[in-house]
Amino acid sequence: MAQRFGFSVAATDGKARKGVISTSRGEIRTPAFMPVGTAATVKAMLPESVRATGADILLGNTYHLMLRPTAERIARLGGLHRFMNWERPILTDSGGFQVMSLASLRKLTEEGVRFSSHIDGSKHMLSPERSMEIQKLLGSDIVMCFDECPALPATDAEVAKSMALSMRWAQRSRDAFGDRPGHALFGIMQGGVTRDLREESARALTGIGFDGYAVGGLAVGEGQEAMFGVLDYAPGFLPEDKPRYLMGVGKPDDIVGAVQRGIDMMDCVLPSRSGRTGQAWTRRGQVNIKNARHMDDPRPLDEDCTCPACRNYSRAYLHHVFKAQEMISGMLLTWHNLHYYQELMQGLRDAIGAGGLPAFVAAFHAQRAEGDIEPL
Structure with missing residues (x-):
C-alpha cells in the first residue's frame, strides 16, 4: 500500500512556514527548492550530486519528455525515476507553460492546445486529459493540473477569460487524474496581478479540492514588486493545511521574499542555467566568473562554501575552464x-x-549589499 501524500507544518514565523511533505518516495523538507530536470536530467549534474547538495525533490518537464523520448517509452523502461536514476520524489509540470512559450503554430481551444513540436515540427494535442495521461506514464509523485499561463502584460478581460478556462481545465484534470494513492495532484491559481481574479481562482480550486496548490502566472516578466504584491495576499486564499507552490521562482531574493509571504515550494532553472553561462550565486550576490579580475585570483569563489567548486578550485581555475569552454566549468x-x-x-x-x-532575512540582505570580495 503506497504511503498517502501528506503535509504538516512544524513551525511558523509570521506568514512563513516550516514543514514536511510526506510522499511514498520520501520526505520533502519545506520551504523547498526544486532543481529543474527538464529532459530527465539536471544539466551538468549526476543525480547523486544533486542529492548531495540537499535537494529532496526534482522537477521534470511534461512538454519536453512527451516529445523526446516520449512518455510511452519512459513508461516501458520502468518510469521516470528509474529512467533518470532518481529514487526520491519528482514533480512534473503540466506542459501548459512550455506549449505557450516554446511551441510554434499553436491553436488554443476549449479542448486544449494543438501545436507543432519545436524539435521536428510534428503535430500534437495537449489537453487536461492527455497531460494527466502523460504524467501518469512518467510516474511522477506530484502531478500539476493543465492550465493556460497568459503572457503579461494583458488586459483584465484577457486574464479573466484565461483564468476561467484554466479553472474548467482544473476540473477536467481532477476528473482525469482519478484516485491514485501515493500520488498527488496540485491545482494552479491564476488571475494575473488582479486580487479579485486571484480570489475567484482560489475559490474555484478549493471547491474542486486538490492535494496542494500552486500560485501560477507570476515570474513571467511582471517584476519583483508586482509579484510580491500578489504574494502579499494570494497564499492566504489557499488552504492552510496544504502545500503552496510558487512556480518558476527564482533569484535568491525572490525566494526569501516568497517564503516570508507563506510559500512552501519553488523551482527555477536559474541556478543550473547560470552555472553554464559563468554566473555564480553567492552570499555576497552574483559573481561573473568570465570577468578578467578573476584570472590570477587563487581564492575560492566563496570561502565559507563547502561545495567542491569552492573547496577544491580557485577563481583563477574556474575563470580558465570557462574561457576554454571546458565541460567541467558548467559542472562546477x-x-x-x-x-x-x-x-x-x-x-x-x-x-x-x-x-x-x-x-536571518536582514543578515541575508546586508551581506548581499556588501557585494563581492575586493579584487586582489
Whole structure:
C-alpha cells in the first residue's frame, strides 16, 4: 500500500512556514527548492550530486519528455525515476507553460492546445486529459493540473477569460487524474496581478479540492514588486493545511521574499542555467566568473562554501575552464549554485524553526549589499 501524500507544518514565523511533505518516495523538507530536470536530467549534474547538495525533490518537464523520448517509452523502461536514476520524489509540470512559450503554430481551444513540436515540427494535442495521461506514464509523485499561463502584460478581460478556462481545465484534470494513492495532484491559481481574479481562482480550486496548490502566472516578466504584491495576499486564499507552490521562482531574493509571504515550494532553472553561462550565486550576490579580475585570483569563489567548486578550485581555475569552454566549468558552477540554493533553504527552515526569520532575512540582505570580495 503506497504511503498517502501528506503535509504538516512544524513551525511558523509570521506568514512563513516550516514543514514536511510526506510522499511514498520520501520526505520533502519545506520551504523547498526544486532543481529543474527538464529532459530527465539536471544539466551538468549526476543525480547523486544533486542529492548531495540537499535537494529532496526534482522537477521534470511534461512538454519536453512527451516529445523526446516520449512518455510511452519512459513508461516501458520502468518510469521516470528509474529512467533518470532518481529514487526520491519528482514533480512534473503540466506542459501548459512550455506549449505557450516554446511551441510554434499553436491553436488554443476549449479542448486544449494543438501545436507543432519545436524539435521536428510534428503535430500534437495537449489537453487536461492527455497531460494527466502523460504524467501518469512518467510516474511522477506530484502531478500539476493543465492550465493556460497568459503572457503579461494583458488586459483584465484577457486574464479573466484565461483564468476561467484554466479553472474548467482544473476540473477536467481532477476528473482525469482519478484516485491514485501515493500520488498527488496540485491545482494552479491564476488571475494575473488582479486580487479579485486571484480570489475567484482560489475559490474555484478549493471547491474542486486538490492535494496542494500552486500560485501560477507570476515570474513571467511582471517584476519583483508586482509579484510580491500578489504574494502579499494570494497564499492566504489557499488552504492552510496544504502545500503552496510558487512556480518558476527564482533569484535568491525572490525566494526569501516568497517564503516570508507563506510559500512552501519553488523551482527555477536559474541556478543550473547560470552555472553554464559563468554566473555564480553567492552570499555576497552574483559573481561573473568570465570577468578578467578573476584570472590570477587563487581564492575560492566563496570561502565559507563547502561545495567542491569552492573547496577544491580557485577563481583563477574556474575563470580558465570557462574561457576554454571546458565541460567541467558548467559542472562546477552548477554544483556550487545548487549547493548555495539548498544552503539558503536550510537557513530559512532553521530560522523559521527558531523564530528568528526577520534577523536571518536582514543578515541575508546586508551581506548581499556588501557585494563581492575586493579584487586582489
